[in-house]
Amino acid sequence: MPTTGPDTAVPDTAVPGATAEDADVWMRAHRPRPSLRGQIRRVVGFAEHAGGAVHRRELPFGGVPIILSFGDQVRISSATGSGTYTSFVAGMHEIPVDTTHDGTLRCIQVDLDPLGAYRLLGGPMSELHDAVVPVDGLFGPAWRDLGERLAELPSWPERFELLERVLGQCVQDGPRADPEVSWAWRRLAGSHGAVPIGELAAEVGWSRRHFVARFRGQVGIAPKPAAQVLRFARAHQLLTAPGARSISDVAAAAGYADHSHLIREFRRLAGATPSQLIAAVAPPPVAGAGQLS
Known part of the structure; x- marks a missing residue:
């Protein structure tokens, strides 16, 4: 579902893999x-x-x-x-x-x-x-x-x-996250996963082992796979945004080593190649879209 403004009704965007018709x-x-x-x-x-x-x-x-x-x-x-x-x-x-x-x-x-x-x-x-x-x-x-x-x-x-x-x-x-974990997550998310994990640990002043354990407990996954997910999400956003971009261009923009690296990560994280995901994105439905009462 797309991000929208406050209390607005909008037609749903197509979700990759959706197979319903006349919805x-x-x-x-x-x-x-x-x-x-x-x-x-x-x-x-x-x-x-x-x-x-x-x-x-x-x-x-x-x-x-x-x-x-x-x-x-x-x-x-x-x-x-x-x-x-x-x-x-x-x-x-x-x-x-x-x-x-x-x-x-x-x-x-x-x-x-x-x-x-x-x-x-x-x-x-x-x-x-x-x-x-x-x-x-x-x-x-x-x-x-x-x-x-x-x-x-x-x-x-x-x-x-x-x-x-x-x-x-x-x-x-509820509990508050450690300031160090909060800072590291914001830094990692803001860079779409581009900051080296050792650099994050060094900047918060923790050992890498302690940093990984605290991050995993409060974010949900360790910093390295979190960075991979963030990078994948950025690449997927670029690939499916309006305007044609080559997979190689997206790989470079998202921080992958090369085209092949991006494809391997997409297979692992999405169970599909970039081309398959692009093909699965259809125009958003118009008929039937309206205001929730």
Whole structure:
């Protein structure tokens, strides 16, 4: 789903690997209050109605999504296992994930910054590495049945208001990341994974071993694979942005050693070549797009 402005309805963009046809898709983006914006990247209300099952491949992106379903279920499969979920959180991934629903999906998606997820969840993020966990099994009482409670409210503003109350309480009560880890993550994310890990450890004044352990526990994965995910996300963004760019140009711009290196990383992180991902991106649907009520 695309990033949008506050409380705006937009047509969904095509997701690589989506196979549903004649689907009606609605979205409503919400800008969280200022106190939450350092923790949360995006909040989007989402509703999809298709004539049959919808299959998508979700790619690593350097964030932690929470899906708060209004009762609809999603089948999730990856190299680490499979299962059927209603509301769930997906930790930092460095592998692709395939999702399937039966044609109807109504939910709110909350994309968290990894350090925001650490603060909201209050536990070692490394336990969520490449994992999907039901919301009810992970969070405290405030999160229990939250998707159903959101669905019962009559309007999207009321749903977003309830969500913000829950998020605000979790942020207030949750642990703060080490300043050193926070600085290193921002530096790594701001460079799209281009800063050497040894340099980050030296600049925070920690041994490399201690730095890696603290980073993994609070971000979710070790610094080196985190850098690889960030670099991949940047390359994928460049490849699928409007305007033709060669794969070699994207490899150079994203910091890969060469064309072949980029292709190997795409096969590992996305389960597809760059050309296959580009081919999977279709024009966004227009018919049926509209305002969520």
